[in-house]
Amino acid sequence: MSVTPTPLANQLLIALPALADSNFARSVALICQHDSDGAMGLVVNRPSEYTLGEVFGQMGLEGGDPSLLSQIVLAGGPVHPERGFVLHDGGSQWDSTLAITERLFLTTSRDILEAMARGDGPDNAIVALGCAGWGSGQLEQELTENDWLTAPADPELLFELPLDARWQAAAGRIGVDFAYLADYSGHA
Numbered sequence: 001m002s003v004t005p006t007p008l009a010n011q012l013l014i015a016l017p018a019l020a021d022s023n024f025a026r027s028v029a030l031i032c033q034h035d036s037d038g039a040m041g042l043v044v045n046r047p048s049e050y051t052l053g054e055v056f057g058q059m060g061l062e063g064g065d066p067s068l069l070s071q072i073v074l075a076g077g078p079v080h081p082e083r084g085f086v087l088h089d090g091g092s093q094w095d096s097t098l099a100i101t102e103r104l105f106l107t108t109s110r111d112i113l114e115a116m117a118r119g120d121g122p123d124n125a126i127v128a129l130g131c132a133g134w135g136s137g138q139l140e141q142e143l144t145e146n147d148w149l150t151a152p153a154d155p156e157l158l159f160e161l162p163l164d165a166r167w168q169a170a171a172g173r174i175g176v177d178f179a180y181l182a183d184y185s186g187h188a
Contacts, residue, residue: 008034008139010101012157013041014149014170017181023078028170029132030087030153031139032098032106039134042076042085042106044158045166048129055084055127056117059110063117072163076128086112088125089155104153124159149176 013029024043031041053069056062076085086107095109105122115121134142142148151174161169171178 008039008150010104010153012044012151012153012170012173013139014151014167014176016147016149017178019147024132024147026167028157028166029077030100030158032087032100032131034139036136038136039139041132042074042087042128043132044074044076044087044126044128045163046075047072047163048075050129052116052127055129056113059113061114061117063119065119068116071127074126074128074163076130077132079131079133081130083108083130084113085128085131086116086125087128087158088112088122089159090122104155104158124155126159149174 008031011031013027013031015024015027017026019025026045027043028045029041029043031039033040050073051069052071052073053064055073056064056069075081088105088107090103090105094105094107094112094115097105097107097109097112099105112121112125113127116125143150149171151170154173157166157169157173168178
């Protein structure tokens, strides 16, 4: 699978404190695809009300070790909240996978969840319900209106940091401390 780079793919969008949209306030979104038709990404710091074990149960999947089953499923964004998205590192080929980079992938097919339940899934994976989408030129407009900062994505932030630490940590990756901004009021 070859990776076709897109302008903002593999970049984090970090909501500035003044961004009032309740879908994205204090969010960090990974841009998975970006081209002239728009952009698609996943919010990577918002928990949903589900665990992976509950999702497996709803799908009729059995198996999975306790730490996997207790993993929080993310609220990936307001678009297609009924669809599952698995952000993961390398590994086997799955039926419906978008290569974001040579080592980072987004899969939407059931086969990856079946593999995860069997213990054959990727080393690092997060599951989200829903995604974020921007129409043609919309994300570029929001960037010019200073709604977002951008920073390169990295595996530690995506797969290891606690969800409530990701907003500040993402900004810190580019030297920004929200505590010093006028619009900041409290912690994420």
